[in-house]
Amino acid sequence: MNRWWVVLSVLAGLYLVVFGGFVILLGEADDSPGFGGLGLITAVIGLVILVRLLLRGRTSAGTRRGSGS
Incomplete structure (x- = not known):
């Protein structure tokens, strides 16, 4: 993924x-x-973006290309 x-x-x-x-x-x-509900939805969307990004980085760091198996 691009930095x-x-x-x-x-x-x-x-x-x-x-x-x-x-x-x-x-x-x-x-x-x-x-108004409070819209703020809650907005904050949850931000958390989902961060969690997906962290999980994607964690799973891609553990895989190696060209292992030959």
């Missing part, structure tokens, strides 16, 4: 988690369940 793609994916995931948390806080301050 720039990994960096951008990590930044996007972190941004979505932080932004989702901020929206959840704004939804609580505004007493709006819909």
Whole structure:
């Protein structure tokens, strides 16, 4: 996987988690369940991006090409 793609994916995931948390806080301050729900969905999407990226990196690091078996 391209190194720039990994960096951008990590930044996007972190941004979505932080932004989702901020929206959840704004939804609580505004007493709006819909706004808080959108923040929760956004934060979960960011977590999914980060977890998939970590799992992909972990599985690709353990495999070797051309083992000859």
